[in-house]
Amino acid sequence: MRQDSLTTPAAYSSLARFFHWATVLLLAGQFAIAWTMPDVHRGTQPVGLIAWHLSVGMLILLLVAVRTVWRFTHPAPPELPSIPRPLAAVARLTHWALYLLLIALPLMGWANASSRGWPSFLGTLLPLPALTPEGSPFGHSLGDWHGVFAWVLLALVGLHASAALFHHFVLRDATLRRMLPASRDSA
Template sequence: MRYEPAPVYNAPARLFHWLTALLLLIQFVLAWTMPDVHRDTQPVGLIAWHLGIGVVIVLLVFVRLLWRSIHAVPPEPGSLPPALRALARYTHWLLYLLLIAVPLMGWANASSRDWPITLFAAIPMPPLSPAGSPIGHALGDWHRVFAWVLLALVGLHVGAALFHHFVLRDETLARMLPAHRRQAASER
């Protein structure tokens, strides 16, 4: 079988995608293993890591969106029905929205607790809400709810990629893989 490479995402776009996925995986593991946050909880240990990685995710997604705005997205392989194409587009934009909103809600909640937020445990970040802010506290509850929505969308995204690869047998998944993986995937 002759391999015809699919139009693929460029290396920085793939790096941003997989780095976001890795950081998100780490975030969810931290969220499930860190201690519950109560009134007197201090931002140390796993909680501090969770806060710091949240800041990195927000910044990474902004860089990713900037990159995407100045670099063309490769055309989609195959022919999807318009409804599925629209669903994919809306799901991707909702993922971007939640990848920014969920960490910002957590950041605002941490700010309302008067917790310091730092980038790489060294660069202080500005508070997003005043200490004691009832809105900041409420955003902590929304942070938790929308984190579950984000997890569900990530599951849908992964499921759709696998559906494209194993059922539709198109090159959608291969567009986000390194070259040697794309070739191996296309030979299946």
């Protein structure tokens, strides 16, 4: 049975919801770019979709860094009391794994770009330093791991979204509604 508005736990703040949904939109765009851009080989230049992939990756890194600081300074609303402890623990682990990958993947891509001698920018204006020297085998290997962990991220995003839908349609609790834009603000 659905909880009414008097017993619905606090929603996430408007800013927390913005960070969440902005991350979702950027990730959707990033995966679309990654799946349609040409393969990266020796001599590939960072133009077209590859340049877009680099730029969106840096934007994701910036957004998630700010979001992480926000999360540490503004704790999430309390968990729903109806969620069993093991399930709550899996949810927390999944959330932190998502944060970790959302930071690690752009850093791996940046290091790989650096090893290829590609410049990195935040937006189109702010040049960023190289994370690895040009020709770095470590930077090149991070590019391979970047692709592997992108699939892990996609699987975790699918798990996260499936869990939200399970809560909404099967358990019929307020878990999903707490993150929807129409939810009321929490303090």
